[in-house]
Amino acid sequence: IYSYTWHSISGIHHFKAIATDRSGNSSESSVATLQVNESEEGIEEGIEEGIEEGIGEYDDECDTTTEYVEGEEGVFEGSSEDSYCEEYTATNYKHVSEGRAVACGSFNLYACAIGSDEELGYNNYFTTTTVYESPEGYFSTEQCSKTTKVVSNAVNASACYYVDKEDALMAFAKLMAYVRFYHPSDEVQDIDWDMFATYGVSQIESVKNNLQLKNLFRKMFHPIAPSMEISGTIKSTEIPSDLAIEKQVAWNHYGFGYGYGWQGSEYTLYTNEREYVAPGAGTGDFPSVDYVTDDLGAGITIDMPIVLTAGSKSSVTKNYTTYPEGSPLVLSAVDTSYKNKYARIAGVMEAWGIIQHFYPYFYVTGIDDWSAVLPQYIEEARNATDKVAYAAVLKRMLANLQDGHVFVMYEGMTYTSMPFLTELAEGKVVIRDVMDSVKNELSPGDIIVEVNNEPVEKALVEVEKTLSVAYSKRRHIAPFYLFNYGTVIGETMNVTVEKENGSRINKTYTMNTDNLAVVYTKYETKYDKITELEDGIWYINIDKLTDDDVSEVVDTLQSAKGALLDMRVYPESGAAWSLISYIADGEHTSPPFYIHINNMPDRTATRKEEITQTFPSLTPKIDIPLVLMIEQGTQSAAETQASMFKATGNVTVVGRPTTGANGNITGFFVLGSQEEGGFEVTFTGMEVTGYDGKPHQTIGVTPHIPVEKTIDDVREGRDEIFETALDELKSMINE
Template sequence: MFRTAFLPCFVSLVQLCAQPAPLPRSLRNGGFQEAGPGGVPAGWRVNAPGGVVARREAGAGLDRPSVVIRLGEGADKDARPNLAQALDARPFRGKRVRLTALLQREGGGTGTGHLWLRVDRPGGAKGFFDGMRDRPVTATAWTAAEIVGDVAPDAERIVVGAWLLGGGGSLGLAQVSLETLGDTPVPEAPRPLGPRGLRNLVAFARAYGYVRFFHPADAAEAAPWDEVARAGVRAAEGAADDADLARRLRAILGPYAPMARFLEPGQRPQPLPRPREAAQVVQWRHYGVGLSRKSVYSSTRTYTPLARKGRPGAEPVAAPCFDLGGGVRLQLPLGCYADRHRRTLPRTGPAPAPPGILPEPTWPVPAAGNAEDRATRLGAVVEVWNVIQHFYPNFDWTQVDWPAQLPRVLAQVAESPSPEAYLRSVRTLMASLQDAHGYVSPLWREVEAGPGLSLAWVGSDLAVCGVAEDLKATVHAGDVLVAVDGVPTARAVAELAPTLPASSTQGLRYLEATGLLQGPAGSVELTLRGEDGAMRTVRVQRPFRQTVPREPRPAGACVELRPGVWYVDLARLTRETVESTLQAIGGARALVLDMRGYPSFGAWQKLFAHFTDAPLQTPPFLVPVITRPDRGDLTFQREGWSIQPEAPKLEARRFFLVDARAISQAELLMDFVEHYKLGEILGEATAGVDGNVNPFLAGGLRIAWTGMKVPKHDGTPLAGVGILPTLPVARTLEGLRAGRDEVLDRALDLALGAAGPAGAGR
């Protein structure tokens, strides 16, 4: 999405960099040694209007020249001052390239620095583009920036540059380099795993997780772990026997764990030597686990001085053995000795790059890209399985046999015939976790489209419950879906269900209803049974658009339904509207609060502050603190916050509407309602999950999962249960056909029966 949206920004640069003379076949003057007219380095150009570039001699912490990029006087504040250079792409065709530079934000302001690299193909066809939108440089010190991308076989031009995006200030740029890393890798074709190969990959997967997450050597901390995963599955799969497997594991993982020993059958563990320079012990401490910069979770190495001459301190490093399967064990120190400068021992040089593996592109290409490659897919399974194995906090609630999933999904992915089959296999892996946050999204294509219809289960029927205006002539609320593209609904749902991340039965039914009609943009044929029992077939388009509401809601987010009875849609309440809402409902005798959706953080807390005269404390947010593999010695750090009461307290009776659309933060809101008895709960159970997600990327996929344990206020599990209604209300086909919101109708009946301000209790 980003690369398409930002391409128009560079149309002027394409024209600017087009020259009648032949384009250079390599980057010219990347070190800015050659001056040019007007202060612009030779070989480079500035986009107009508003961009100013000045060349500077060595200094300010650099031993080479640099340039500064800024807006000129009177320039539009939204302009993007740019320094760019175009190259002939022919020498780079079919190659993977890397653009590097040093960037430094200067001169105040809040502008951010970005490198960018674009590959132009004939006729305006899309090539690689990355503008570092996801990782801007904001530091005032010189910072290394990098872009890795593939040059298409038909590429005509490569355009590289740096720009200052928004907020003013200046951008320093130095030491620009474009290098060829090698031929663009040819994807490895799928093929089945033999029994020995499967055992080998299971052993590698376990060893990979132990070394990556629990061995704190400097080399392991800095390793390119996605590349190690791909190289490791290629190296390990072909091991002929246990001894060969141990040798291969040692070759791929040993550079990152020099004290590790891969034990063949019959070999015994050995005591771990203590280097003379040892002054302290370093260990990993995972607060959740740090997988991205934009996360509440983190992973840090902790340093403890060794105990000496009676002084307390760290004990000698232990090196337990782990059974990897495949006849091999791993003796791995879970700590490392370090010298007084915090360098881990034994000191080694930088670990070599995994053999035959190039860095991945820094931004996904339009096609399936790395998801086409068998080793990349298998490496992604290794990464995903290990993250969940060591850090998922809710296994005691779900009782999932996670170890059994590893060989099953490795075998599936090894012979997946397409990226979509690979995606399905990883989705089934995450769905087996029973985590409603466990979504798997492909980076190689757009989000799936919907046809402007909403479905809901009504008993055993999957019925239409919402229709876009342009479809109301052919599809009606209350129609029952009989088939999709000729496939009976029951069979279509059975094929979809194993890929859906759900924590509860009600959550699964909701995902079945919302996901069944999703797919690529185009058309879909629906077989429907109408109110009269007659069957008909309609073809509807699947454009990219928002989901149609599942019931006819009041027109506004805050509406007086009857005198003294007010409706508030908590999914539409915002920080900007909460004050006016409070003023409107101040004299209400009953409130109907709709939580069939997702709330805005900060808005509902402000509202709830007027529902109480005592603080409302969250349930415990339990962040796992992990220092040993396989969740050994697992402890939790308790977090939370409270809502302080505010005057005036609203004494209106309250009726909350819920169903499985209420998930995560919405369920936290409803847990307040349930625990503190803030009102009646009507409708259907919520989805059954809460806690901050901890997303990461692997093998062309974005993986989400719940990184902390959040029980209900009373300590019982929320996962798999949800918040149950005090007054269950279900849809009926009759209600759908009549255009009624039966849950809202029931709440309104109760609200009208509440004579006077009866307080907030049930």
């Protein structure tokens, strides 16, 4: 609440702006001193200057948008303003098409006025009615007039001031996510959120002051959340007195699912449902409070119910209705494709809201305020006019999560590569393999020093901004994403390469799909998935095993001296689970897995449900020296399995730390599904820790024996992890 004080000494008036919050705490601006005359105009000029100095820029258009309420709002004692009243005479069909009424009744044959819900008659071209709009957005047949309201005191209880667009959009993003995920009204369930968000963004573009913003939010949110207080105003608290069955209803979020299934699967571990209980019978899954209060910024405060009354007037039905009931929400149709800048901004805001309320790893990321990241990407989204550019904006925003499960996909997305495969060695970008088409000019071990006449490090930094893995691990994979994981066919790069003898060549190369053949060599090994390397020493490629191969592996290793277990990429089956049971000495478990259960916004009351898995011990035991090979390509389920191999105490781990991204994946659509021209986004939906309870995310599984790649390793075609692991295995056998 904003007000002012002033006093006069010899014609010098001293004005001070005062801000008072809901708890009665006040803060004052510095004194603004101005010499004015004793007229009403002079006093008002001082008020404006005091508000501007203490609160923000005073908007000259406020006088035409202020909602004057006697004793609460005004500029100066005795000032006046006409109350809002507009008259419309038209056919009912036109009332509906222009947003003053909605189709209603049986088969939508009738028209009902928005706000009052009055039935106006048949919805056709022939029935003509007159409706009045007062206040703005409320239509009825009750005649209104533009009467003058006179303010009875000199207190400006809702000072009108300029609102920064960034602050307004941030307030909208927060409020939209609050209502979408935690206000349990029936009306909320029917909203097309892409349409809703895009419309809101488009309207905020023309908002100039806090009162216009408040009016916009009331127009958009009160029909679906009528009992939510928006900056002091509630639309309705009416609950029928004749309910035969009465319940309380609130959201219970078991992770974030909303029906999303990874790669089209209908299965999802996560559920998001409204829970109905008898009044006062809420369980641990029910909110501990009925309302949440927040200052959203931009002059907007809310008291939002997160528990509502629900019930039925019939004692035999369980089709409950939530109360107070809302009203039809009528918004102008807007383009929700990525081609519309307002839709692009809306999509970023929706993604931000989902992460804000459901990401389980904020404690690992070091992000204290997720809100602080949004403004940058709103501006980037505004200027990202094609699919590739917009997907990059989403990637950059979500890269702040350091979550290796973040993927952004869209229809028509095609992976491309340069005609050479790269990796990092000794901090340099080194060519590991080449296509036949460039063998005359490039060789394994060549070092890339420049891209487009700039140091290659500059290009790597830009790529790293889109990679959602731990900051410490981005440089290791950045060369691959720069040169071998492109999405634009025909993209060219001018590349400068330094040869082993120090000479340099400079040439332009093109990204295309044919070059992906060189990428596949990254995952090739010299040996079959079950191979005897030397007498009694076996190589087992766990990544390639099928479930049917497990019995053969177990039988083979009964008489073996030792075995190398290769798990450097994602496994193609669940064979590893079984193998661990043959290695572990007894019953064993996975690392701890936790579903986050939320029934209040902003993860303020998160409960954790542990779903750790237990596995039996199987026989015959594999009781020989074993060495497991891992690196950053070991991710997700493979990390769980690597942790379990390591935890048996019977396996030595060699290689490089894994990605550090574990927990069942979940996701959502931005501006529609891929088939609808939108974007599919995934992230980690649950928390997984190490056996010791310490974080796994961003850290991964660390090897007992770390191995780094050298440039000579690349030039000589050595598999440095394999060679180190084999040496260690032989040493163990000979002990």
